[in-house]
Amino acid sequence: MAGGAELEKAAELYERLRRLSCPGLEGVYVTDPQSIHELLCSPSVHRLDILEWICTRAHPPLQEQFFTLKESQADVKVKEMAKLGFDLMLCNVDDVDLVKGAVSPSRQLSFMGQLLDIIQTCEKASVLSELQPTTPGGGRNLLTCARENEELLKELFSSPQFQETLAPECNPWPADMKPLLVPEELQKRTPPCSKDNDGSDHVQELQKLSLSLEDLKKECQFLCSSAPDEDTVVPKLRSALTDFHRLIADFSQVYENEFQEHCGHAPPPMSPSGPLFQLAHQLLTTCCKELEAIGQFTETSSTVEEVVNKREQAKEYWGRGSMSTLCEKIKELKQDYEKF
Incomplete structure (x- = not known):
């Protein structure tokens, strides 16, 4: 059974899909949170169709590629959807289990939610481009903008003038x-x-x-x-x-x-890629916290080991008799017990 927060997240994701008129939800009437959770997180052909629609909505050129594939080539679709998630910095390039639904439900819901965020961001950018048709780059999809920005950054960092500025x-x-x-x-x-x-x-x-x-x-x-x-x-x-x-x-x-x-021109339009960079910053912050926790755990383990070693090697009075270490006292008690 899934937790209350996970069921609530699945219901919220289901409602977002209904508002976007997802074809995979036509004829589906489920209101129970547990049934919604099973629909979105249990491996099935229906769930794969819903995820396929989300991916093609986030990256429309993918729809033409899927149209040319046969029904027996489902593995190719899964690999292409995983590659799309990798290009959007949402998963690994070979993370096909996430697409098939063979991983934890929380990770599946997070992956679908991030794809829906990208869809809504692209729609907002499309509306702005219709209101301002003279805006440069209007109508381009998010993946194209990301690749163009990547090429621009590569050209900038590889230029000799930039290296001279750094050094x-x-x-x-x-x-x-x-x-x-x-x-x-x-x-x-x-x-x-x-x-x-x-x-x-x-x-x-x-x-x-x-x-x-x-x-x-x-x-x-x-x-x-x-x-x-x-x-x-x-x-x-x-x-x-x-x-x-x-x-x-x-x-x-x-x-x-x-x-x-x-200098006299209006400022350039803001990039619609904000949620992706916020997600990357959040993941890096979480990674840093986990590394810090591991470092503290390692330091604590070393301190405990040092205290135990000192305790074993230190000589003390154990009731009557001469001073001895803990190991020596245990051996002495063992010998007395065997004699007894």
Whole structure:
């Protein structure tokens, strides 16, 4: 018998399927929570049809693929549904038992509920795309968006410019060196910019800073010397000024060519993939807590073992007689008992 919380979750899932007009529930009239639980969690052809409809609703291209399969190819459908769950980060790629219903009912209900969350999220995104037809990417399904975002992230992390940003050649200078690099009038903090500012003020400040660095370079002619006995601080300072000036020039060029045209535009639409990332964060948090609990259990076991070892090796007075350890006292009692 399932618990009350599990029966309640099954009834809630059944009601969500009825609201979505699931074809697998046509002609099915069950009101008992236990019967609903058996319908959704017991392995059967009917349950597999319901799950197949949920998967095709979450990823419509899967329906065309299932249409070409024969009835004897049910195992192929099961593998494709497991692969869909893997692509959506809901299960493993070979987790066919979850699709067939051979795992715990709570895991089956959770899997179906997450798929229904994705369906509702996609429907909300579709409604928004109809209300705003000019929105970029309107009408695309969630799986396509996830794969495009994955390719974009791969391209970003593999770019050499991103790696140079993570590991710059020149480390930031300490606070006591700032007066030697920047004039006093530029060290004062500028007031915060409003949200409506398009970034032109920042560009002007960078241009002023670039001109100041050029003037500073002209004034510090000793930095260009290459005497063999010069101090090691001088080449470091010269290298820092050169790298800093190059970074400012590169940023100004990138802003003028790529960023400036986007500053006046409306913010991009939010991605409908929020529940998936929340689920991934929840699973990672649970994993961290379990690892922490295992670490505490291991530490406690070591402490108990250490206390027991000390107890066995420590010598004490056991009534009358000389001091002895616990093992020695047990042997002595055993010998006395055998003699008796």
